[in-house]
Amino acid sequence: MNKFWTIFKSEYAQVVKKKSFLVGLILTPAFMIIVTIVPALLADRDVQVQSEYAVVDIDGRGIGQKFVEALKKQKLSKDSSVEAYRLTQLYDMAGKGKEDIATLRTELDSQIVTKGLTSYIIIFPNPEKSDSVMLVSKSINFKTSARFDKAISNILASLRLEKSSVNLPVDSVLTMTRRIDMMQSSPGGKTRDFFSMYLGGIIFVMIVFMSVIGFGGILMRTVIEEKNSRVMEILISSVSPFQLMIGKVLGLGAANLTQVGIWVAMGAMLYSARGNLHVPAEVGTVLFNPVIIVFFVAFLILAYIMYATLFALIGSICSTEKETQNFMFPITMSLMLPVFIMMYVIQEPDSLVTIVLSLIPLFTPTMMVLRLNIMAPEAFSFSDPIILQAVLGFIITSLFTVGVIWVTSRVFRMGILLYGKRATFPEIMKWIRYK
Amino acid sequence: MSGYLELRGITKKYGDKIAVSGLDLGVPKGRISGIIGPNGAGKSTTIRMIMNIIAPDSGQILFDNMPTTEAFKNSVGYLPEERGLYKKMTLEEVILYLGQLKDKSRKEIEPKIDPWLERMNLAPYRKRKVEELSKGMQQKLQFVTTLIHEPDIIILDELFSGLDPLNIELIKGVLLELRQSGRTILFSTHVMEQAEKLCDSICMIDGGKKVLDGTMSDIKGRYGTNSIHLEIAGDGSFLQALPGIEKVTNYTNYFEITLSDPSKSNDVLKAIADKVTVIRFERMEPSLYNIFIALAGHTTGIAGKGGGHE
Numbered sequence: 001m002n003k004f005w006t007i008f009k010s011e012y013a014q015v016v017k018k019k020s021f022l023v024g025l026i027l028t029p030a031f032m033i034i035v036t037i038v039p040a041l042l043a044d045r046d047v048q049v050q051s052e053y054a055v056v057d058i059d060g061r062g063i064g065q066k067f068v069e070a071l072k073k074q075k076l077s078k079d080s081s082v083e084a085y086r087l088t089q090l091y092d093m094a095g096k097g098k099e100d101i102a103t104l105r106t107e108l109d110s111q112i113v114t115k116g117l118t119s120y121i122i123i124f125p126n127p128e129k130s131d132s133v134m135l136v137s138k139s140i141n142f143k144t145s146a147r148f149d150k151a152i153s154n155i156l157a158s159l160r161l162e163k164s165s166v167n168l169p170v171d172s173v174l175t176m177t178r179r180i181d182m183m184q185s186s187p188g189g190k191t192r193d194f195f196s197m198y199l200g201g202i203i204f205v206m207i208v209f210m211s212v213i214g215f216g217g218i219l220m221r222t223v224i225e226e227k228n229s230r231v232m233e234i235l236i237s238s239v240s241p242f243q244l245m246i247g248k249v250l251g252l253g254a255a256n257l258t259q260v261g262i263w264v265a266m267g268a269m270l271y272s273a274r275g276n277l278h279v280p281a282e283v284g285t286v287l288f289n290p291v292i293i294v295f296f297v298a299f300l301i302l303a304y305i306m307y308a309t310l311f312a313l314i315g316s317i318c319s320t321e322k323e324t325q326n327f328m329f330p331i332t333m334s335l336m337l338p339v340f341i342m343m344y345v346i347q348e349p350d351s352l353v354t355i356v357l358s359l360i361p362l363f364t365p366t367m368m369v370l371r372l373n374i375m376a377p378e379a380f381s382f383s384d385p386i387i388l389q390a391v392l393g394f395i396i397t398s399l400f401t402v403g404v405i406w407v408t409s410r411v412f413r414m415g416i417l418l419y420g421k422r423a424t425f426p427e428i429m430k431w432i433r434y435k
Numbered sequence: 436m437s438g439y440l441e442l443r444g445i446t447k448k449y450g451d452k453i454a455v456s457g458l459d460l461g462v463p464k465g466r467i468s469g470i471i472g473p474n475g476a477g478k479s480t481t482i483r484m485i486m487n488i489i490a491p492d493s494g495q496i497l498f499d500n501m502p503t504t505e506a507f508k509n510s511v512g513y514l515p516e517e518r519g520l521y522k523k524m525t526l527e528e529v530i531l532y533l534g535q536l537k538d539k540s541r542k543e544i545e546p547k548i549d550p551w552l553e554r555m556n557l558a559p560y561r562k563r564k565v566e567e568l569s570k571g572m573q574q575k576l577q578f579v580t581t582l583i584h585e586p587d588i589i590i591l592d593e594l595f596s597g598l599d600p601l602n603i604e605l606i607k608g609v610l611l612e613l614r615q616s617g618r619t620i621l622f623s624t625h626v627m628e629q630a631e632k633l634c635d636s637i638c639m640i641d642g643g644k645k646v647l648d649g650t651m652s653d654i655k656g657r658y659g660t661n662s663i664h665l666e667i668a669g670d671g672s673f674l675q676a677l678p679g680i681e682k683v684t685n686y687t688n689y690f691e692i693t694l695s696d697p698s699k700s701n702d703v704l705k706a707i708a709d710k711v712t713v714i715r716f717e718r719m720e721p722s723l724y725n726i727f728i729a730l731a732g733h734t735t736g737i738a739g740k741g742g743g744h745e
Contacts, residue, residue: 002535002538003535003536003538006532006535006536007536010532014523014524225521228519229519229520229521229522230515230517230518230519231519231520231521233483233486233488233513233515233517234513234515234533234580235536236486236487236488237486237487237488237508237511237513238508238509238533238536238537239508239536417488417489
């Protein structure tokens with residue numbers, strides 16, 4: 001037991017004392033914010049400069065002019081008085097020959113490439129019948145595309161209404177058929193929007209991912225270093241391979257928890273010091289939901305022990321870091337699975353596929369953390385299927401982890417003394433069966 | 436012979452290759468014993484089996500008449516053949532860590548660090564990182580980590596490889612002191628000369644088998660003294676033909692001749708003196724090197740007088 005503590009403390013101190021640990025404390029969250037939150041904010045951001053557009057009206061009934069009028073209502077931002085779009089020219093091409101139109105399009109295309117023109121639209125004859133309006137632009141801006149779409153659709157709809165027998169003012173029909181953005185709510189009246197589900201899910205999944213890959217990776221490298229420097233022989237002449245393995249896994253695990261603990265404290269401090277900064281209230285309720293936090297900590301520890309043991313296994317059968325790369329790929333993939341299928345899980349957190357995937361031990365920790373975030377259970381009650389599944393997943397994964405530890409301990413004791421080459425699969429199978 | 440550490444019928448195979456075959460070995464308490472033999476003879480494999488690093492296929496290893504379990508792990512100091520330590524740790528940290536893994540407390544180890552580092556001329560580096568030391572210094576540090584927990588039995592694999600003559604003397608001095616204080620020491624080497632100077636008893640192995648075993652004086656006595664160190668002024672080509680001489684080995688500055696009958700050495704000397712001027716005619720003890728050659732009949736990977744390679 002004393003020796004276990006010696007290894008535990010040494011592994012812990014070797015990591016926590018390093019400057020890279022301090023740097024990781026700051027840089028990792030910063031990196032996470034950059035790769036997760038910033039893209040979401042950027043996609044949502046208002047364009048800050050006017051974009052120039054042109055209109056080519058081949059129809060000739062003033063649709064082009066109406067479109068220009070409609071676009072004038074679009075401002076750069078809600079409070080701005082500056083129009084979002086500036087017309088360079090409205091070309092009335094009604095009745096012109098195909099060649100003239102082709103020449104004009106070539107000219108406009110070259111303006112897009114070489115000058116400031118962002119886009120132009122072509123209104124073909126009788127668009128209300130043929131739906132033939134085309135937007136030509138260098139790149140697709142979702143917001144612009146949606147605004148143009150809406151403007152032209154409204155104009156075409158009013159044209160159709162005028163020709164139809166509906167005896168109502170055009171505007172009131174448009175008001176009546178106006179589309180809305182529906183709010184989403186779960187039972188109990190909690191308001192959830194896509195952004196907060198995405199944010200909450202990705203923060204928790206990324207913490208699990210980063211700490212497992214980070215600390216598991218350290219564990220793997222120290223095993224390889226000890227093999228290469230032959231310190232391993234001294235260690236094994238003092239402690240049993242099992243003591244060594246467990247001491248390493250848990251010592252680094254403690255360092256991992258220290259790091260996550262500091263992150264959580266930093267996050268809580270930032271959140272409480274947010275002042276007037278607008279943070280959606282639901283972010284707080286998701287991040288500080290006690291049920292989610294309890295499960296998150298439990299799954300984080302379990303994920304770490306399961307994967308760190310696998311990393312110890314990999315370290316013991318490889319002799320260089322390069323050799324470990326083949327094994328790193330499947331591990332990264334299985335940890336990142338929830339991120340890849342996040343869109344699906346957010347929409348179908350309760351489907352059979354999601355449930356089955358979240359009960360496969362290698363996926364359980366990250367999948368369950370993601371699902372818990374989306375379903376946001378209020379209380380710890382077994383009548384809630386997600387709680388039941390999370391507990392079941394925890395038990396299955398714990399049993400699986402015990403198996404992983406058993407296999408690893410058998411391979412580890414042989415592998416750590418294998419120098420200069422990677423163990424072959426038959427060798428590993430033989431080691432597992434050894435007495 | 437019953438030893439403090441006792442190996443009985445130890446066999447180890449790697450696939451089809453037999454590394455050690457039916458080896459019996461007793462290491463007497465309070466003595467310095469050597470395992471000698473050429474590279475690849477099975478010395479390191481034997482030591483690793485003693486250290487529980489690899490398991491023998493058959494045979495038994497006993498320490499103080501008990502299996503080598505936890506108690507043995509704490510009372511042994513082991514220096515592996517391949518040297519290496521944690522490069523990023525300070526000397527102090529390495530010593531404390533490895534000492535604590537031998538079940539000693541921090542308090543027990545701490546006061547011993549400075550005296551040991553001073554002895555090894557490493558005192559100024561106590562708070563420095565291992566990677567800042569030269570290779571020779573790292574070896575001395577590793578020697579310290581082997582001994583810091585005051586082990587009863589000390590096992591050193593290829594102890595002298597990579598050390599310069601000054602440091603070899605330093606370490607020899609420490610080993611002789613340890614012997615004085617009753618510690619048991621077992622070391623392996625392929626440098627016969629080192630073994631000859633230090634060991635009370637030796638075990639010579641070749642091809643995984645024991646070829647010779649016993650105390651130093653025993654062995655020297657057993658292998659007689661029929662070798663003569665001869666230096667003459669002039670050509671020695673006639674020597675081979677002289678009666679009473681069995682074998683002549685021509686070295687650059689002298690000859691080593693083997694007599695067919697040691698009691699007739701005077702006759703041989705007279706015969707030589709008749710032909711040339713004799714500068715030196717000295718009866719010598721057979722070196723372990725020569726004994727080994729006589730026993731194993733080859734010289735692969737063995738270093739005789741003049742120090743080791745590697």
